[in-house]
Amino acid sequence: MIRPVVTLRRRRIIIDVDTQKDFLLASGNACVRNHRRVLQNVRRVMAWARMKNVRVISTKQIYDAGNGHSYCVLGTEGCRKVPYTVRQNRVTFVADGCTDLPRDILKTYDQVILHKRCVNPFDEPRADRVLGEIQVNEFVVIGAPAEDAVKHTVLGLLIRRKPVTVLVDAVGSHDRGAAEIAFRQMEAKGAKLAETKTLLGSSCLRLVGVCECDRCQGRLQKKSFGVGA
Numbered sequence: 001m002i003r004p005v006v007t008l009r010r011r012r013i014i015i016d017v018d019t020q021k022d023f024l025l026a027s028g029n030a031c032v033r034n035h036r037r038v039l040q041n042v043r044r045v046m047a048w049a050r051m052k053n054v055r056v057i058s059t060k061q062i063y064d065a066g067n068g069h070s071y072c073v074l075g076t077e078g079c080r081k082v083p084y085t086v087r088q089n090r091v092t093f094v095a096d097g098c099t100d101l102p103r104d105i106l107k108t109y110d111q112v113i114l115h116k117r118c119v120n121p122f123d124e125p126r127a128d129r130v131l132g133e134i135q136v137n138e139f140v141v142i143g144a145p146a147e148d149a150v151k152h153t154v155l156g157l158l159i160r161r162k163p164v165t166v167l168v169d170a171v172g173s174h175d176r177g178a179a180e181i182a183f184r185q186m187e188a189k190g191a192k193l194a195e196t197k198t199l200l201g202s203s204c205l206r207l208v209g210v211c212e213c214d215r216c217q218g219r220l221q222k223k224s225f226g227v228g229a
């Protein structure tokens with residue numbers, strides 16, 4: 001019998017899907033349409049996890065240069081995670097097709113970052129193993145994009161009979177309609193849809209800081225339209 005190495009008796013774990021600069025910053029190559037609100041809520045969730053000592057499993061899309069991908073390309077800034085989604089005490093696994101894992105990774109580290117060369121984490125052997133072996137009462141999912149990576153992650157967890165809560169206001173999407181359909185699918189398969197504040201309580205964190213765009217920096221006011229016209 002193979003001894004499970006990532007079993008952890010805890011109440012909750014955060015599943016942080018592809019919170020990379022290309023998806024969540026206005027300067028990114030595939031920025032979601034609702035990045036400002038999502039960044040705020042992702043930041044709240046991460047701050048809460050740090051405070052409550054909740055572990056984080058993060059996935060990260062990484063593609064080799066020159067194979068047609070315009071975002072999350074290895075070695076680019078856009079491929080990197082948004083800074084506040086990264087914990088100090090973390091371990092990163094590259095996507096190499098192996099399933100090897102050191103023992104007790106979730107006891108040793110606050111965060112496990114799993115690279116994937118695809119959208120669906122269950123297509124990547126090590127990510128499949130980690131996500132499949134974790135035993136907790138609640139998988140709390142945040143990240144982007146709703147209509148592909150988040151959907152595949154959530155549906156894959158549900159197929160493996162994991163209890164999943166999706167924080168819909170901490171999930172970014174490129175297409176509002178497609179995201180809505182994806183959320184309904186997740187719900188139909190058994191995911192709980194919730195808002196960040198119901199899980200964490202409200203917080204007065206307003207500015208997003210990490211994104212330099214006018215909306216995130218609070219410089220864009222409705223009244224400013226027409227200036228210079």
Ligand SMILES: [Zn+2]
Nearest residue numbers: 026211213216
């Ligand atoms: Zn922004």
